[in-house]
Amino acid sequence: MIRFFKKKQYPKFWEDHxxxxxxxxxxxNFEDIRFVAIDTETTGFDYENxxxxxxxxxxxxxxxxxxxxxxEIYIKQDVFNKETVKIHGIxxxxxxxxxxxxxxxxxxxxxxxxxVIVAHHTAFDVNMxxxxxxxxxxxxxxxxxxxxxxxxKKIAKTDTYKKIFSLEELxxxxxxxxxxxxxxxxxxxxxxYLFLKQTAKYKKNNALNLFDLINTxxxxxx
Amino acid sequence: xxxxxxxxxxxxxxxxxxxxxxxxxTLIEVSQNVEIQYFEKDQIIFSQNDNPHEHFxxxxxxxxxxxxxxxxxxxxxDICDEGDLFxxxxxxxxxxxxxxxxxxxETILYGIPIALFHDIIxxxxxxxxxxxxxxATNTRxxxxxxxxxxxxxxVSAIQKIEHGFSEIQSANYNKNPITCSPDTTVQTxxxxxxxxxxxxxxxxxxxxPIGIITDKDIKTKIGTGLYKITNKVSDIxxxxxxxxxQNISVAEAQIxxxxxxxxxxxxxxxGTNKSEIVGILTQQDLILTQGNSPSLLIxxxxxxxxxxxxxxxxxxxxxxxxxxLEQEIPIYFVTKxxxxxxxxxTKKAIRLSIxxxxxEPPVKFSWLALGSQGRKEQLLMTDQDNALVFENVAPAQYxxxxxxxxxxxxxxxxxxxxxxxxxxxxxxMASNPKWCISLEEWEQQFEEWITDPIPEKILLSIIFFDFxxxxxxxxxxxxxxxxxxxxxEKNQIFLSFLGKVTLDNPPPLGFFKQFLVEDNGENKDSFxxxxxxxxxxxxxxxxxxxxxxxxxxxTIARYEKLMEMxxxxxxxxxxxxxxxxxxxxxxxxxxxxxxxxxxxVDINSLNKADRLKLKSCFKPIKNVxxxxxxxxxxxxxxxx
Numbered sequence: 001m002i003r004f005f006k007k008k009q010y011p012k013f014w015e016d017h018x019x020x021x022x023x024x025x026x027x028x029n030f031e032d033i034r035f036v037a038i039d040t041e042t043t044g045f046d047y048e049n050x051x052x053x054x055x056x057x058x059x060x061x062x063x064x065x066x067x068x069x070x071x072e073i074y075i076k077q078d079v080f081n082k083e084t085v086k087i088h089g090i091x092x093x094x095x096x097x098x099x100x101x102x103x104x105x106x107x108x109x110x111x112x113x114x115x116v117i118v119a120h121h122t123a124f125d126v127n128m129x130x131x132x133x134x135x136x137x138x139x140x141x142x143x144x145x146x147x148x149x150x151x152x153k154k155i156a157k158t159d160t161y162k163k164i165f166s167l168e169e170l171x172x173x174x175x176x177x178x179x180x181x182x183x184x185x186x187x188x189x190x191x192x193y194l195f196l197k198q199t200a201k202y203k204k205n206n207a208l209n210l211f212d213l214i215n216t217x218x219x220x221x222x
Numbered sequence: 223x224x225x226x227x228x229x230x231x232x233x234x235x236x237x238x239x240x241x242x243x244x245x246x247x248t249l250i251e252v253s254q255n256v257e258i259q260y261f262e263k264d265q266i267i268f269s270q271n272d273n274p275h276e277h278f279x280x281x282x283x284x285x286x287x288x289x290x291x292x293x294x295x296x297x298x299x300d301i302c303d304e305g306d307l308f309x310x311x312x313x314x315x316x317x318x319x320x321x322x323x324x325x326x327x328e329t330i331l332y333g334i335p336i337a338l339f340h341d342i343i344x345x346x347x348x349x350x351x352x353x354x355x356x357x358a359t360n361t362r363x364x365x366x367x368x369x370x371x372x373x374x375x376x377v378s379a380i381q382k383i384e385h386g387f388s389e390i391q392s393a394n395y396n397k398n399p400i401t402c403s404p405d406t407t408v409q410t411x412x413x414x415x416x417x418x419x420x421x422x423x424x425x426x427x428x429x430x431p432i433g434i435i436t437d438k439d440i441k442t443k444i445g446t447g448l449y450k451i452t453n454k455v456s457d458i459x460x461x462x463x464x465x466x467x468q469n470i471s472v473a474e475a476q477i478x479x480x481x482x483x484x485x486x487x488x489x490x491x492x493g494t495n496k497s498e499i500v501g502i503l504t505q506q507d508l509i510l511t512q513g514n515s516p517s518l519l520i521x522x523x524x525x526x527x528x529x530x531x532x533x534x535x536x537x538x539x540x541x542x543x544x545x546x547l548e549q550e551i552p553i554y555f556v557t558k559x560x561x562x563x564x565x566x567x568t569k570k571a572i573r574l575s576i577x578x579x580x581x582e583p584p585v586k587f588s589w590l591a592l593g594s595q596g597r598k599e600q601l602l603m604t605d606q607d608n609a610l611v612f613e614n615v616a617p618a619q620y621x622x623x624x625x626x627x628x629x630x631x632x633x634x635x636x637x638x639x640x641x642x643x644x645x646x647x648x649x650x651m652a653s654n655p656k657w658c659i660s661l662e663e664w665e666q667q668f669e670e671w672i673t674d675p676i677p678e679k680i681l682l683s684i685i686f687f688d689f690x691x692x693x694x695x696x697x698x699x700x701x702x703x704x705x706x707x708x709x710x711e712k713n714q715i716f717l718s719f720l721g722k723v724t725l726d727n728p729p730p731l732g733f734f735k736q737f738l739v740e741d742n743g744e745n746k747d748s749f750x751x752x753x754x755x756x757x758x759x760x761x762x763x764x765x766x767x768x769x770x771x772x773x774x775x776x777t778i779a780r781y782e783k784l785m786e787m788x789x790x791x792x793x794x795x796x797x798x799x800x801x802x803x804x805x806x807x808x809x810x811x812x813x814x815x816x817x818x819x820x821x822x823v824d825i826n827s828l829n830k831a832d833r834l835k836l837k838s839c840f841k842p843i844k845n846v847x848x849x850x851x852x853x854x855x856x857x858x859x860x861x862x
Contacts, residue, residue: 063259065257067255067256070227072225097224200265201262
């Protein structure tokens with residue numbers, strides 16, 4: 001019974017995650033920040049019942065997309081949704097090397113390090129990851145979050161308050177070629193391209209710093 | 223591990239040189255380490271004098287301007303587009319960038335780690351060759367020795383190809399070998415051999431060669447009574463057989479035959495005697511392959527009895543040229559071989575003509591080749607340009623002597639025409655009474671050209687300044703050359719006029735997408751490689767050689783000689799010689815492919831590598847033209 005009153009013990013990967021994010025020295029200088037553009041493919045849109053099939057991520061540092069610092073992992077499925085196979089093309093018994101959800105999530109958190117997450121509709125991907133973390137009795141993600149959708153709204157300055165931009169619309173606006181749509185790493189790369197182009201535009205009017213960028217993200221602010 | 227991004231990058235890179243030259247495994251590694259960068263229009267990628275980056279760049283989308291400030295004035299050097307490489311300097315030497323690069327439009331670049339590429343250069347001679355050529359677009363004197371040394375610790379690997387020629391040709395072998403089974407009787411086997419007119423038969427079991435019987439075995443084993451013709455072939459066959467794989471070169475075949483003291487090699491699928499037979503190579507096949515070697519061709523020319531034989535030999539020489547180019551034998555060597563063959567053919571045509579006339583020449587004479595043949599740069603069948611000089615004779619004899627040589631020239635040019643050297647449309651041939659004259663007359667003619675340089679005459683006379691002795695008396699030729707140089711020395715203004723004409727053909731700026739970009743921004747879709755790139759280099763070499771009294775005609779040799787004469791300009795001249803080699807090789811392969819004289823190049827038919835290769839040659843042309851402009855003060859010459 002003594003254990004019950006003790007401060008809750010987290011697994012090492014989660015302790016590390018919290019420590020790294022809380023103690024990062026990199027956030028003050030934009031050139032030093034490691035951003036990670038992510039995308040997940042899931043069995044569906046239900047946070048409770050659907051599961052992550054694949055996580056793709058690629059790092060951006062000092063305005064460069066670092067292909068050598070990218071991440072792509074497929075997860076073994078118990079939940080399976082025939083309908084979404086049409087979109088992401090990941091079959092239940094496809095031939096990609098697959099890990100268990102636990103292994104995959106630990107690997108991803110480890111890869112994430114102290115990076116700032118960038119995604120398109122970040123809330124969805126992060127929620128899916130948080131649900132998976134929850135099943136491991138940890139979470140939610142401590143990482144700082146950015147969303148290409150909200151960065152765009154800030155730059156566009158038009159009355160776009162209610163409008164939600166799809167990835168396709170942003171690609172059109174920012175002239176990003178769409179390759180490998182609906183593969184996690186392919187969509188992560190598209191988000192990374194959008195982010196590079198957006199920060200280049202944003203920089204014209206503002207000194208580039210993380211906290212202003214994060215403030216674009218009123219939706220995700222905790 | 224699967225990685226969608228690097229797979230996509232791999233797919234892109236493999237379309238472009240030099241990435242198409244490296245193995246998939248290596249290219250995958252490169253793809254995994256690319257840095258993707260985005261630049262807005264006019265954003266600077268690096269500035270002139272910046273410290274070198276750790277990457278060089280290939281353009282994925284958009285285009286990039288390369289520029290250089292000279293005395294505070296910005297000069298656009300080049301505009302690169304999709305698939306172009308730039309920022310190669312750090313790959314070559316640890317020096318700051320000599321030019322700046324900025325985005326010409328919205329641009330996405332792939333940064334390729336230089337550290338990774340050092341190994342690739344060492345392991346792939348073709349990659350280093352390509353980079354030598356493309357570095358040219360990024361440096362003023364691309365081909366100079368000092369760059370080469372630093373870039374390529376393994377220059378020997380690049381030069382390896384320079385040795386040997388017929389030895390690395392692949393050997394021709396019979397791809398339909400005649401076989402029989404082990405229990406065939408000797409008699410049946412001999413009947414098969416006789417019927418097929420072959421001197422050997424391979425004994426196979428399920429297509430695997432287990433033995434071979436040759437004429438020699440019939441002689442030593444049957445003829446001697448050791449075995450009977452009713453014996454089975456397996457009793458007398460030589461086993462196991464000597465085998466080799468399908469990609470066998472002449473040299474390898476020779477070594478193998480010598481080493482095993484056999485006259486036949488079995489070519490099998492995987493090269494071992496455990497795999498399927500696909501062919502047979504005999505000593506005889508090797509001799510036939512080498513039959514296409516230059517020394518054999520020249521021997522054949524010497525023995526030729528008529529023009530038709532010469533024509534046949536010259537056709538074979540074209541095949542030889544093609545083979546050499548495919549094997550990337552250095553162009554300088556190829557031109558030497560082909561010139562020797564052309565010279566031998568002309569000599570033979572002269573000898574045949576003299577014996578047809580039935581009378582030896584009345585006085586000494588020299589047969590001269592002019593233009594590209596005079597410079598020994600003729601690789602394709604082009605027009606003939608020639609002239610004849612004969613000894614000075616008394617006026618009383620003049621007409622009869624001249625008539626003899628005109629008759630001779632008529633016959634020679636006719637024969638050369640049959641061989642495939644078409645008549646010169648401008649009638650610059652020894653059969654023209656104007657160009658079949660005595661030494662005295664030639665000296666006067668040159669003096670007139672040199673002392674009274676009017677434009678029309680200069681254009682006509684240029685070709686005569688590259689005269690080369692082909693046949694006859696060398697003292698006449700020497701006297702003629704001497705007098706030309708003496709006259710030029712006294713009339714240096716002639717060189718200024720010559721220079722002026724030479725500058726009429728500035729090189730284009732480069733290529734952009736599907737077009738050739740001219741200095742004035744004009745776009746064209748075809749390119750006259752002869753007059754826009756080759757001729758300016760030839761002209762440049764000629765005028766500078768005349769200036770230095772150099773008695774060499776070959777453009778490469780001229781530039782090499784000029785490097786000795788002007789060590790301070792050796793970088794420039796070396797880059798010219800190299801550009802000339804590339805262009806000549808290019809024109810020749812184009813000509814052989816399209817079966818024409820290779821003069822015009824269709825830009826749309828060029829791949830990226832070809833474009834870069836051509837572009838790399840434009841800069842030396844520009845530089846040598848600048849040098850001529852300054853040195854010969856051509857701006858003081860009235861407009862032509």
